[in-house]
Amino acid sequence: MGFDYDRRPVVIEARGVQKSFRIPDHRVDTLKERVLHPFAGGQYRELRALRDISFDVHQGEFFGIVGRNGSGKSTLLKIMSSIYRSDAGRIRMAGRLAPFIELGVGFNPDLSSRENVVLNGVMMGLNRKEARRRLDSVLDFAELREFADLKLKNYSSGMMVRLAFAVMVEADADIMLVDEVLAVGDASFAQKCLDVFRAKRRAGRTLVLVTHDMATVQSFCDRAMLIHDGELRYIGDAEEAALRYFRLNFAGAGAEGGPPEPGGVPDVNVRVVEARIENENVEQGKPIGIAVVFEARHDLDAPVFAFHFLDADGVTVFGFNRALERVAGGERVRIAGQIDNPLLPGRYFVNCWISRNRTQGDLALHVVRLLDFVVYGTRPGPGSVAVEADVEATIERDRAERAP
Amino acid sequence: MTVLELQEVRGPSALGGGWRRSLDLLLLIAVNEFRRSYLGTALGYLWSLARPLLLFAVLLTVFTQAFDLGERVQQYPLLLLLNIVLFGFFQEATTQAVSSIVNQEAIVRKTQFPRLVIPLAVVLTSVFNLGLNLVVVFAFILAFGVGPMWTWLLLPVLLLALFAFTTAVAATLAALFPRFRDTAIIWSVAATALFYATPVLYPLDILPDPLRELLALNPLAPLFELARKWVIDPDAPWPVAFDSLAWLVPAAIFAVVCLLAAWIFRREAPRIAEEL
Numbered sequence: 310m311g312f313d314y315d316r317r318p319v320v321i322e323a324r325g326v327q328k329s330f331r332i333p334d335h336r337v338d339t340l341k342e343r344v345l346h347p348f349a350g351g352q353y354r355e356l357r358a359l360r361d362i363s364f365d366v367h368q369g370e371f372f373g374i375v376g377r378n379g380s381g382k383s384t385l386l387k388i389m390s391s392i393y394r395s396d397a398g399r400i401r402m403a404g405r406l407a408p409f410i411e412l413g414v415g416f417n418p419d420l421s422s423r424e425n426v427v428l429n430g431v432m433m434g435l436n437r438k439e440a441r442r443r444l445d446s447v448l449d450f451a452e453l454r455e456f457a458d459l460k461l462k463n464y465s466s467g468m469m470v471r472l473a474f475a476v477m478v479e480a481d482a483d484i485m486l487v488d489e490v491l492a493v494g495d496a497s498f499a500q501k502c503l504d505v506f507r508a509k510r511r512a513g514r515t516l517v518l519v520t521h522d523m524a525t526v527q528s529f530c531d532r533a534m535l536i537h538d539g540e541l542r543y544i545g546d547a548e549e550a551a552l553r554y555f556r557l558n559f560a561g562a563g564a565e566g567g568p569p570e571p572g573g574v575p576d577v578n579v580r581v582v583e584a585r586i587e588n589e590n591v592e593q594g595k596p597i598g599i600a601v602v603f604e605a606r607h608d609l610d611a612p613v614f615a616f617h618f619l620d621a622d623g624v625t626v627f628g629f630n631r632a633l634e635r636v637a638g639g640e641r642v643r644i645a646g647q648i649d650n651p652l653l654p655g656r657y658f659v660n661c662w663i664s665r666n667r668t669q670g671d672l673a674l675h676v677v678r679l680l681d682f683v684v685y686g687t688r689p690g691p692g693s694v695a696v697e698a699d700v701e702a703t704i705e706r707d708r709a710e711r712a713p
Numbered sequence: 714m715t716v717l718e719l720q721e722v723r724g725p726s727a728l729g730g731g732w733r734r735s736l737d738l739l740l741l742i743a744v745n746e747f748r749r750s751y752l753g754t755a756l757g758y759l760w761s762l763a764r765p766l767l768l769f770a771v772l773l774t775v776f777t778q779a780f781d782l783g784e785r786v787q788q789y790p791l792l793l794l795l796n797i798v799l800f801g802f803f804q805e806a807t808t809q810a811v812s813s814i815v816n817q818e819a820i821v822r823k824t825q826f827p828r829l830v831i832p833l834a835v836v837l838t839s840v841f842n843l844g845l846n847l848v849v850v851f852a853f854i855l856a857f858g859v860g861p862m863w864t865w866l867l868l869p870v871l872l873l874a875l876f877a878f879t880t881a882v883a884a885t886l887a888a889l890f891p892r893f894r895d896t897a898i899i900w901s902v903a904a905t906a907l908f909y910a911t912p913v914l915y916p917l918d919i920l921p922d923p924l925r926e927l928l929a930l931n932p933l934a935p936l937f938e939l940a941r942k943w944v945i946d947p948d949a950p951w952p953v954a955f956d957s958l959a960w961l962v963p964a965a966i967f968a969v970v971c972l973l974a975a976w977i978f979r980r981e982a983p984r985i986a987e988e989l
Contacts, residue, residue, distance in 0.1 A: 322719055330987065339895040387986070391825040394724030394983040403717035410823040419749050428745070431737045432824055483717065 318403070320484060320515050321366035321389070325398035328359040328384055328539075358384045359539045361398070366517060368403075371510055373526040373533030373547055374519045375554045381539040382519050386410065386488050389517070404483025404515075407433045411488070413473030418462035422453060422472055425461055433480040443479050451475035478505050485509070488519045503529060523551035524660065527581075548580060579603040579612075579663055582641060584679040586659075593654055593686020593695075600645035601661070601679060609636040614644055615662040616679075620693045621655055627694070651694040652684045727829035727982040735827040742830070743837035750838075761842055762849060765801050769794050776914060785919055787946045791854050795944060796913040796937055798846045803879050803933070804904050806839035810883030811890050811897045818989050828982040832887035836880050843872075854945065864943035871936050871943070878932060878967060881974035888981040891988040912937045918950050926959075932967035935960065 333353040358381045366372045376382040387393045389400055390408035415432055416425050426447050430440030448454045451471040461469065477485070503525070506516055520526060526533050526547050533550035535543040535557075543553050580603065587598030603614070617628040631644055659680040688695070728735045751758050773790055777783035786792060810832040820826050855861075890896045911933045917925050928934060929952065938952030952960075 318717075319719070320717070340893040340899065341895055343893065388724070389722060391722060391725050391729055392822065392986050400722040401719040402722055403719045406825075408825055411819075414823040415820045415826075417745070420745055424741075424745055428738075428741050431734065431741060432826065434734060436733065437737050437741065 317367040317369055319365045320368045320403045321364075321372075321517070322401045323365075323389075323398070324363050324400075326359055326362040326385065326388060326395050326400060327357075327397040328381075328388060328393065328395050330356045330358055332356055357539050359388075359395075359536075362536070362541050363398075364534055364541070364544055366515060368515055369510060369513050370532065371506070371516045371518065371530045373530035373550065374517065374536065375521070375523070375526055375533055375550055376536035377554075377557065380536045382536045383410075383488055385536065386486055386517070386519050390486055402484060405434050406484045406486065407477070407480045407482030408486040409477050409488065410486075412477070413469055416461055416469070416473070419460060421458045421460055422448070422451075422464070423457045426472070426476055429476045430480065433476075433482060435480070443481075447472075447475045447479045450478060474502065474505075478509075482514070484515045484517070486517045486519075489521065523554060526551045579605050579609070579642075581679065584659075586680055586682045590683045590685060591650060591652075593650070593652070593684055593688060595650055596647040597650050597652075597682075598645075598647055599659070599680075600643070603642045603644075603663075605636045605638055605640050605642065607638045609633075612636060612642075613664050614642070615664065616644075617660045617662065618652075619658045619660060621657070623658075624693070626652065626657070650684070651696060653688075653690050653693055653695055654684050654686045655693070656681065656683050725825070725828060725983050725986060727978050728827045729825060735830050738827065739830045739833050739837060742834040743841065746834065746838045747841045758845065762846060765794075765797050765846060766849075768801075769797050772797070772914060782915060782919075786916055787948070788857065788859060791857055791859065791945050792916065792941055793914065794853055795850050795940060798843065798850050799875065799937065799940065800908060800911060800913045800933075801846070802839050802843040803875065803882075804908065805842070806836045806879050807882050807886060808901065808904060809839070810835045811886045811900055813883075814887045814985060815891055815989065822986050822989055828888075828985055829884060829978060832883045833880065835887075836876065836883050839879075840876060859945060862943075862947065864947065867943045868940065871940050874967075875933075875936055877971060878936075881971040884978045885970075885974040888978045888985070891985055892981070907931075907933070912941075916941060916949065917952065929959065930962050930966065932963045932970065935963055 331353045332355075362385060374382045374385065384393060386408070387410065388395045389402070390406070390410065392408070392410070415429060417428070420428070423444060426444050427437065427440045430443055430447075431437060435443065445454075448457055451468075451474070453468060453472055453475075456464070456468065461472075464472070506529070509516060518525070518530065530547040532545060533547040534541060535550045535553050537557055542557075543550050582602040582604050584601045585599075587600070591597050599616075605612075611632065611634060613630055613632045615628060615630045617625045620626050629648075633642065636642055659682075661679050723729070750761070773793055776793070777789065783789045813831050813835045814821060814828065817826075817831050821828070821831070886896055886900055910928060911931055912928065917929060917934060917938055920928065935952040938949070942949040942951065
């Protein structure tokens, strides 16, 4: 992306962060047991959630933290957010921080959204005056102005998500720590989040994103960090981090790195050089011109490129595959052409699944969100596609005559 | 873009994020909670008043009809009402504080929230309730012909001491509950015992001597005794003889409870999120 993060000041500096959790074999959680068995509580296993994690994040950077469930990435985020305390090491940050471990946390269902927004603003580190001043813009962003005095328990879940997201956007912190927030909503919500995050980046804000969604990491983060079993395994290029994550996930423990084993672990390793839709947006009924160029980093044996077109709700509308015999490392693959366009007006996304030897049952390894585009036109309809329907409506004459 | 200075992330604590933010949060939460319980229901305030008044009616009947406290103690009904309202505040605040942090689990585990604010907000909400109840108490006092006295102005001092003690107990219980889940049961029994061991139903001076001296050690006792003397009956005896240094014992217990609370809460606060 050509983002020269090195020249920007460091806003998050972590050095040697460690964290262990004690997991008692026999949990003593009453005073009575503590009194009756004063020495019973001494046995516990120690789970080392984080070992010696050090990294820097620069101002205006979008930094991904990826890793499997239980790898320690959420623990790290919670230490950065002052929810947990680290056992050793230190973290320093510059500027006001807004952690979003979960959307809408701390909302009180018995209060109106007006009261909740002010409360949440204060929780984000604003003072009461500032929080009240931001109230209007939050309600406007959420498009909930008419419902400002309605208690939150009467909100629909969609309204709740909108409000929570608006609070997050308008908190306007220097550093945002976000944990899997994109996973709660539908695809259009995720898209809205990403649009907003991009605007934040332009305003010089820093974002740390913990996620499972490698497509987001690849298309969105400047750099990323891979954590596995509490250890920092990789830090740097976002695509490389995502790739290593895939390898870890599909290969099982211990297979990270190293050369691909023939016939064993599938190893797809490509980079998106270019992906575009002709004219960016497409008129309804006109064919979609697409051009994508991948670069193979390793030799690929019989790779399959599966293109999926998704609607705004994340539902696949249609797709097609293109396969090649063999691609050598360093070679580029160009997939381009015209596609019939049955799509109704709306927003669509293109994902590409790159797998090897689909017929032999290998897993799809590499999911890339390539593109998003809008189909515009004046003939909306139900669903996502328009098809030619050779169907006629007539009145059955003879039956109508017979009826008394 | 302005360059901001790097600052150490210190992890969760009792008042993380600064005094200012903690105070803002405290006020917002307590006011919201208070409004919710009173403005939400038409009879909200009446209900909260009904409880102490009902208890008052029952106890008054028992202790003036079955026992003869009505004759032995000046203005006994007024004393009983004042004491019930004061102790009711202590009991309500501490009992609700026990599980307060666990009830706010989502906030504690998922946001950067100053831990001490949670039990403090419970206490502050009870302070608002107490304020409203005291209006009624003083209406009764005036209606019973006890005129305004300059010593009424000393009541806020007693109330502040009561708030401090209540806060200390509330914070201790709230910090211990995530680790020791029987704290709630133990405290409900202990609070009831304390109700009888504190001069709520009776003034200390009508008790026989060894018992009187024992109960005078209760740090709440001087507060209730002084409230009686300053608000209702200026002729009532001083709670303790100031020349004997006996007053040092409840004062010391008071101080120890407060210091212990501060120590326990500071120790537990960083780890509370992990215990839940």
